[in-house]
Amino acid sequence: MSKKVILSTIMTMVLPIFAFAEETATLSAGDTSWMLISTALVILMTPAGLALFYGGLSQSKHVLNTMGMSYMAFCVATLVWVVFGYSLTFSGGNGFIGDFDLTMLKNIKVTDLEGSIPKLLHVAFQGTFAAIAVAIVSGSIVERMRFSTWLIFSALWTLVVYVPVAHWIWGGGFLSNDGELDFAGGTVIHVNAGIAGLVLSYLLGKRKDHGVEEVRPSSIKLIILGSALLWFGWFGFNAGSAGAADFIAANALLVTNVAACAGGMAWLLIEWFEEKRPTLIGCASGVISGLVAITPAAGYVDTPAALAMGALGGIVGYVGVVKLKSLLGYDDTLDAFGIHGLVGIFGALATGFFANPDVNPDGTGALYGNWGQIGSQALAMFVTMVFSAVATTIVFKVSSLITGGARVDEEKEEKGLDEAIHGEQGFNY
Numbered sequence: 001m002s003k004k005v006i007l008s009t010i011m012t013m014v015l016p017i018f019a020f021a022e023e024t025a026t027l028s029a030g031d032t033s034w035m036l037i038s039t040a041l042v043i044l045m046t047p048a049g050l051a052l053f054y055g056g057l058s059q060s061k062h063v064l065n066t067m068g069m070s071y072m073a074f075c076v077a078t079l080v081w082v083v084f085g086y087s088l089t090f091s092g093g094n095g096f097i098g099d100f101d102l103t104m105l106k107n108i109k110v111t112d113l114e115g116s117i118p119k120l121l122h123v124a125f126q127g128t129f130a131a132i133a134v135a136i137v138s139g140s141i142v143e144r145m146r147f148s149t150w151l152i153f154s155a156l157w158t159l160v161v162y163v164p165v166a167h168w169i170w171g172g173g174f175l176s177n178d179g180e181l182d183f184a185g186g187t188v189i190h191v192n193a194g195i196a197g198l199v200l201s202y203l204l205g206k207r208k209d210h211g212v213e214e215v216r217p218s219s220i221k222l223i224i225l226g227s228a229l230l231w232f233g234w235f236g237f238n239a240g241s242a243g244a245a246d247f248i249a250a251n252a253l254l255v256t257n258v259a260a261c262a263g264g265m266a267w268l269l270i271e272w273f274e275e276k277r278p279t280l281i282g283c284a285s286g287v288i289s290g291l292v293a294i295t296p297a298a299g300y301v302d303t304p305a306a307l308a309m310g311a312l313g314g315i316v317g318y319v320g321v322v323k324l325k326s327l328l329g330y331d332d333t334l335d336a337f338g339i340h341g342l343v344g345i346f347g348a349l350a351t352g353f354f355a356n357p358d359v360n361p362d363g364t365g366a367l368y369g370n371w372g373q374i375g376s377q378a379l380a381m382f383v384t385m386v387f388s389a390v391a392t393t394i395v396f397k398v399s400s401l402i403t404g405g406a407r408v409d410e411e412k413e414e415k416g417l418d419e420a421i422h423g424e425q426g427f428n429y
Contacts, residue, residue: 038240053226061416140197186296194341259310263290266314289317
């Protein structure tokens, strides 16, 4: 047998092995390590960061109840996520909802992979997003909602509102193929939760003392600490959404930080100019606004775009919180709609404008010739807003029916929900 025949025979036997190896997913220790850290960072955001931020903003007699709404929302949403949420979001189904193949994470083995990381890690990471989304909603209705109603609402909202939207955009649903860019949840989380909060604030009604007397936050120190923990956790939120320890994750981390700083400075400066005093509450709110603005764009834009989006996000947040709320008179207690809803809408549209194909070839915005991207962003946003408003209303009505009403009575509201509901005090005077 000639050497040529022997060589040809060997290559015929070996090449399929190489081809199979290329097609088989393998675990990356580096990607897995980064995603473990990212998941822990996002977990830090809700029961610690958001709870402290919201708690500091609320009145001292309601601070524990406010923190508890974020804290317990994380617990409830996590349980809903592993039982039904992950399956309905990421498994099969149709364009509108997934199926039940992965209910209680059945059919997922410990050794299964999602890309280059364990599938169970993907479950955990995505679950933290569901949890913070519903916790954000609480900011619009704290200081006047029954705790029991909130717990039921949290479970139903996660399943009925958050899960379908996440499936549409991230899970292979009908908006997945429309080209909408939402790297880390600008539409899925912030627009969705912000609209839900606005709807709830109207359905539940205003606080008893709203507009009657000056309401002061319980602790500016808690606000600053909470915003700092949110800022820290947001690196896992945005950079972790790359799903790997790669160039896009590094870019996402950098632009996230830049946008946060730009948002904080923008709010501080406009407040200084308008009201003649720079406040730390304003600066912290601006930082969160900058973070919200960059969330959908973190994996698609460069540093100059992040600076612009962060600064404009801070301005949009200021206008929404200070001007628009006063003009329209709704009682969005801690500005979930103003900061997350309005800034989220801005961020989604700005992503369609600034997305840079040199950063990520999967996204090209209007600035680089693709004006249709703004239309894709607007469509996904409009669908999400309408669905969130209608579905949130239904979930609220059902939750209220189960508990016999969603609003606490005037006596409890006057006394303070910490003592009236929990028998505890946030501050021992």
